[in-house]
Amino acid sequence: MKAFTFDRATSPADAAKKAIATPGAKFIAGGTNLLDLMKLQIETPQHLIDVNRLGLDTIEPTTDGGLRVGALVRNTDLAADARVRRDYGVLSRALVSGASGQLRNKATTAGNLLQRTRCPYFYDTNQACNKRKPGSGCAAIGGFNRNLAILGTSDACIATHPSDMAVAMRLLDATVETVTPDGATRTIPIADFHLLPGSTPNVETALVPGEFITAVTLPKPIGGTHIYQKVRDRASYAFAVISVAAVVQPDGRGRFAFGGLAHKPWRVEAAERQTGAKAIAAAVLSGARTTSQNAFKVPLVERTLGAVLAEAKG
């Protein structure tokens, strides 16, 4: 790890202010992704701001019947919350399908949204990667890309977003609450939070420099059958090849969001007006750009969606 200085924030506004005041500063909460990347010198912050003890670790009901999840609520605690298990089962299921028990005890809600891709070329500092080193190229295009993106890609980047939790958050239309360095607060719909790679894959979210996430808010429960189906190369503790988050209503209509397909959780609301796995998948996958190695994801999405719809029917 490269040397850095260390400080503790006293409030969310103080965290944002400190982040903009110190060049090369980063927030650290659970640290499970950041420290991994720092050891590999993929992330080299000059200053770390500990945001763990700001009281952002509670889950509170909102006035409109939803839940406000503090940014520092650990993945285990969010998955285990009785209200989440009862009303937002897809979120609980997505969380426990990710990482290991030890990591879920440490990883936070905001940190999960902000985790970086696991593209092998991002992780290998000897390889070209526009995300790690803008302008250096993309070794994944034409490289080993079996597990990489097929939707929303660009000539600069075909990385996927690794989070399971974020897919469920997208399905549930969550909102990200932040404070900016000038002390103002704002809310960002989850659909607008993660960006497509375009020509700047190093810019991954809508956050401005220093902006600090304080909470993620869930709208009031929508009922239905909640399913998170994750397809992966081993039974546990592996990232998704693809995943399907679904809430299906008794009349068969539903919401569907997908992981492992793109630079962000993928949801096409218009596709949800279609009926049956084949038609829904076709609408979701419209515009897919595949390689010889990852073209299998196209039929895999349709089949996994079919399995999810069958499970929802019971």
Added chain:
Amino acid sequence: MTDNSPVTAPELTRRGMIATGAVGAAAAAIPAPVLATTARPDQARAVTTIPVSLKVNGRTTALELDPRVTLLDALREHLHLTGSKKGCDHGQCGACTVIVNGRRINSCLTLAALHDGDAITTIEGLGTPDKLHAMQAAFVKHDGYQCGYCTPGQICSAVSTLNEIKEGIPSHVTGDLTGKPALDATEMRERMSGNICRCGAYSNIIDAMKDVAGVDA
């Protein structure tokens, strides 16, 4: 608490021999000028240490640490509690698992500075050679290891796993999210997936866990 005392100046231990040997080899192999030029410009600044107080196995110790020191390195290199192991150092193998404020975590993937004032239980704090923790005794009884390198992490994780099931924390294999997870081998296996054993003692580890949990399934 004598069993938890830091090892002081070992006369002749395996660890002492390895440490001395490694330093000797490095000094012999790397010419002095190379060592001098490996420091990056930003590392040439004086390293500022920060005060960190850790309550490890019931005993509070005040440390002055480089902020880069992981919790694992603080335990092993500063408190000389070498039971917790460094396997992958990236949170993938679980050999470094310790229990912090009642929850198991990968001590390699967190900074000691993030745990000021926290209560940490390592394998040395679970039991002693004279008075083993029930899970330690069960690992011995069921041959839950071969080389033993992953074992401290496996045992810390196994103890926490049974607690997490009792607390009702769901897992990927939990059937009904609104009910209590089952205390069975399927739940235990899923929850132990963050601990790798290259010797492949998995089935015996599950036997040990079932024994402690008092279940047959």
